[in-house]
Amino acid sequence: MTQAQATPRMPIESGCPDGFQYMHPVMRRNFGQWKYHEHPRPGVLRHVAYSGEEIWTVKAGTQRILDVFTIRKLCEIGDKYADGYVRFTIRSNIEFMVADKNKVEPLINALEEAGFVVGGTANSVTMISHTQGWLHCDIPGTDASGVVKAMMDELIDEFRNCRMPNRVHITTSCCQINCGGQGDIAINVQHTKPPRINHDQVANVCERPAVVARCPVAAIRPALVDGKPSLEVDEKKCICCGACYPPCPPMQINDPEHTKLAIWVGGNHSNARGRPTFHKLVAAGIPNNPPRWPEATAIVKRILRAYQQDARDWERINDWIERIGWPRFFELTGLPFTKYHIDNWRGARNSLNASTHIRF
């Protein structure tokens, strides 16, 4: 198989593998028969089955982009201190599942000694889910991994402890497409200037009808530039969303200066208490400042502090703001409210205050 073959090998279309083969036997035995769980300490869960059996989960944060050394290190710890069964959460935290309570403490110690961080459960700030950035994507305005590493350095105590009113789910994305999704707090790229067009390349690289169709505000028109077919952008219409860049890289939206970060809050996708909510813009114009993006982290910390001090138990960030109102959110966080906070996209009217429910 190491040699290229004459007739190429046909793939085995096995699709999604069965997880049962990799599942801890206690979990297999008690599948669908779990009674309750407890949270003995940050980073540790104890699930008890109706059968009386129990499974302990120890959760640790990593750097998401794992090198094989790190993977082997994690496996080694798993073999030595746990039962050799792991899983990864949707936030790229690793979970070790062990049947024996006595293995929990040594496992934690081994993980921490090896530089991993135990925590991220329950009402902590768990790992920031994020995206590819300059390391791999073709359209990024920043480096999500870098932003997250720098931020987690400062939030690590909130990962290790459960001192927040409720779970905090943060996400970071490296362009406005926002593969990282919404979050209690989301740190996303926000472009501020229309794309500059590299007219020389358009004719070769760009499917022009496709890109014209892609623009949500119809700001792109075909045009002849220096006699060659190219495009032009109506800068008054353009909302700098960057949607034209992926199908047409000559429409350069990324800019060392004008590509900024923005911070959004209140996305909550669980159905707990209220219905799922979208996140809302609270801060923009934040410098895209590698290697450590201190301005973004500072704002995130300010929001977290206000939330921690003011919210009630079990209030997610959106629940908290709904109770105290947006005027007070801006007051408590010291963030400015500007005309950019007022929606003007389709359906904007639904976001206007059509009532005298007013906060003083």
Next chain:
Amino acid sequence: MTQAQATPRMPIESGCPDGFQYMHPVMRRNFGQWKYHEHPRPGVLRHVAYSGEEIWTVKAGTQRILDVFTIRKLCEIGDKYADGYVRFTIRSNIEFMVADKNKVEPLINALEEAGFVVGGTANSVTMISHTQGWLHCDIPGTDASGVVKAMMDELIDEFRNCRMPNRVHITTSCCQINCGGQGDIAINVQHTKPPRINHDQVANVCERPAVVARCPVAAIRPALVDGKPSLEVDEKKCICCGACYPPCPPMQINDPEHTKLAIWVGGNHSNARGRPTFHKLVAAGIPNNPPRWPEATAIVKRILRAYQQDARDWERINDWIERIGWPRFFELTGLPFTKYHIDNWRGARNSLNASTHIRF
């Protein structure tokens, strides 16, 4: 002044008159200095001022379209049993204001004897606010006054008593323009067929560009019919809103058969508890059945009964439904849920259930 003058008389543009000149002296003296009110019985309010003075209000329902005999009768009662000060509410109920508690009982008796109905305060079903209908308007699909008279005949006990969980504000309108506005319950005309065009008249009566612009779904096109300029309607697009009829009467939307009534619930324009809400369609296809429209009244009574039995004190109809959910509203009232209940107008998405908050 009874003769036409040679040079016409110029109007005195006095605008809105000062109400103070017609105000009960107790109210004038205590203007802005009221402390609280009580509700001693249906139809009667007692307002107490900080000064210790009080004013009693007795409220009575009438037929809204008052003949001069009725007006004089009301004035007579006002003079004989009250202090000669009255006002009309936004729902065309008449209020008599008296300073002396002892005048209240005789006043009530006199009103009832003269055929007026005392009540309509607090958690009663107050008078149905309504519109002009066949008696005066140029575009009506029904006769609001008639619908309301027939309905109030059956709701009179709920006007006279305060047995509802909270105030009930009903409205009735005679075309889809809906001058009667929204309500806890609204009985409105709902056309079901596109306008038939009387092509002979179009050229004379109709400002064609204006009517084309009026259609919310751009279903009207200029057309030549029998060589004369006229209009045509794309019947697949037309939503039978009737908006084209006022500027262009040849677009006959009203139809003895296909003009139906519809019932909407949950409009609440106060800011009490929740924010103001729009009313929602619950029943349509109700026959426009003069002289007494029994089908519409039956549905209104069914809704009122369910509300009365199931809602908690102080819940308006919208509050109640919000708590119990729409599935149960349809269950309790026995009304059918159909595809027409699902919005498809702009911003419809905001009305879809994007959550697992589901009622079983």
Next chain:
Amino acid sequence: MAKKIHETPMLDELEKGPWPSFISGIKRLRDQHPDERIRGVANDLLGQLEHSYETRKGYWKGGTVSVYGYGSGVIPRFSEVGDAFPESREFHTLRVQPPAGNFYTTDMLRQLADSWEKWGSGLITFHGQTGNIMFIGASTDATQHFFDEINEYGWDLGGAGPCVRTGMSCVGAARCEMSCCNEQRIHRTLLNRFTDDVHRPSLPYKFKFKISGCPNDCVNSIERSDFAIIGIWRDNMKIDQDAVKEFIEKKGRQYVIDNVITRCPTNCMTLTDDDRIIVKDEDCVRCMHCLNVMPKALHPGDDKGVSVLIGGKRTLKIGDLMGTVIVPFMKLETEEDYQKLVELAENAIDFWAENGLEHERIGEMIERIGLVNFLEGIGVEPDPNMVLHPRQTSYVRTDGWDEEAEKWFRRKLEEKKQAAAG
């Protein structure tokens, strides 16, 4: 009566039942009125109405009728079946502005009835849904006469067509303990500033003012007016703890918990073990519910003023709109305060008159151009109370962020200074 009385079998059905019957009223005019003209009008009116009931269609059409000097205030109606019902062939309505607050003495009612009997049909509605006294049923000739007569003793027409319409205000401070403003003064100050725009239609479309003394909004101003002024207070609500105790004694603790404490939309009320009510006023959104349930114990604060919401209307042609908060709070005490309110209305109407399309209400224009453009057009700064929440979509160009942020901080500083000074 000489003429034939029309049969009205269907309408007769509406004389049955206990609620006062408008049909009986019209019949009284037909049968008992001393003036033959009125008897005749009533007879033909009933005839045409019966015809409508039978055929399920209306038979009025519009036209052009007005009084000298005005372009609006009369709703002209000509019968399409006038040959069959000639005496009510012309049946116009005069829309007359009521006094702010809808107050009348019986004397004045009689005087109005007398004038109307002289010129019109004898049918009056107090009031139409916009708030006008509707004198229903005058011939074209009589219209001017009737107007001249009542205009002499203090009454003026309201609006119709693309103009400022008759306003509406709740009973408010005249009787109601919830009132946070002088509704009547606001009503008359605004309406009478725009008298010219009431009488001479030249705006893109209609424009309505409505005034409620408190957020209960008894005149539906948020939904039914282009410019809603609603009384509100800014400081803490006033709690009479003795009255609270009294209320609890009468109604029981459970009643208060179930009907007041747990019904507060922001959960900002607490009932203490010793039966006091504590309100976290910074969370209170002035919804009025608790004050409504306990009007003796709970009252608006002292720092009263109004909120202004712009853009409400009913359904044509983009769907119903409610007004949006444009001014979260303004005082209305001094002459200058009132002047500021008038200026706001002027700015809004001017901007709309310039930028609104034909037949486009101000709310529809705001929907079309976006709230921010409207705010900039009328010179009002953005405020978080204008929105339910900040934007959810990233489709926005934020290149002026720093300057806008700067403006906000400057404003806040200014406010602080003023608060310290005041």
Next chain:
Amino acid sequence: MAKKIHETPMLDELEKGPWPSFISGIKRLRDQHPDERIRGVANDLLGQLEHSYETRKGYWKGGTVSVYGYGSGVIPRFSEVGDAFPESREFHTLRVQPPAGNFYTTDMLRQLADSWEKWGSGLITFHGQTGNIMFIGASTDATQHFFDEINEYGWDLGGAGPCVRTGMSCVGAARCEMSCCNEQRIHRTLLNRFTDDVHRPSLPYKFKFKISGCPNDCVNSIERSDFAIIGIWRDNMKIDQDAVKEFIEKKGRQYVIDNVITRCPTNCMTLTDDDRIIVKDEDCVRCMHCLNVMPKALHPGDDKGVSVLIGGKRTLKIGDLMGTVIVPFMKLETEEDYQKLVELAENAIDFWAENGLEHERIGEMIERIGLVNFLEGIGVEPDPNMVLHPRQTSYVRTDGWDEEAEKWFRRKLEEKKQAAAG
């Protein structure tokens, strides 16, 4: 190492601080890996990344790379600054479907690492935001080799491009007491039915399945997937009153009132004086909050199944959409039940494949054509649970009202009969 190690002063800053550093990981590969190829790739990768940090721009571009027989599953990346950083010039990512539930043994992780070391950069992410194992950094040649190797021992590629994408399911029944369904079976049944559509992109755009065992929705399925399946129950929740008492003893009554009773969105819970919790289940919307706070005392009911919501996605090009309830409840017990779910997915995908515009997600299509048309297209009857509330606008043509009403009554009757029979 023979070659020059690129200076990375900016990246070095990301080695500071206590959180594990991805830069340190890449440096380990550069400095410590036995394979020179890997050392070289890591060095140039760091070089290019440092260049990005300095210039604040990315330098990758796409292209076309795939494995034999498939049209998707690889994200090709070619460097735009490949001359300066030649060894990471080709740096493709293979997206590999994880096992449902994301379970691994350490043995299997090692085996995957071994294969990747042989062919790729040595960098793996568990998992990408869609849920794939991302093997980041293979040359064009190596791509096929690596795939062939892991495909032999049970791994297959996920989706990329306009196709069904890799699915995601929460840990669910494997460990979680909230789970109301077999997430893994749902996940594999659906995904493996559409294997062809995963590997051969031919749909209007991407299509994602996500499965959560309960409404806590730990995989964000409502917002981040086109087809969300969420476990739920239909009967009464189960209350262990002894555990309730125990909880109250530990935490206090006030805690339960403040954190459970008053936080229920529909106010359907009561705490009795003798410390029992009573739930009015017909008002409960299964929000999970009370179960989350008291997982020992409160549990989902026994009549379990799933809700299906269709149409969630992120922001391009009309703004974010969440999924809409299309099936409020369906059982998933028998083979036939699962077959019904598969059919629903097939109908949805087929209808969308025929009616969706290019690059239009299913949610955008629903937005464009209206929910009712979509329902009719896939043969699902309307249900009040699909909407927050009935329509607010009268802009609708209701001429088929009677027939539709009839349908509803027939369906309700049918349901009653079935309930009586079952």
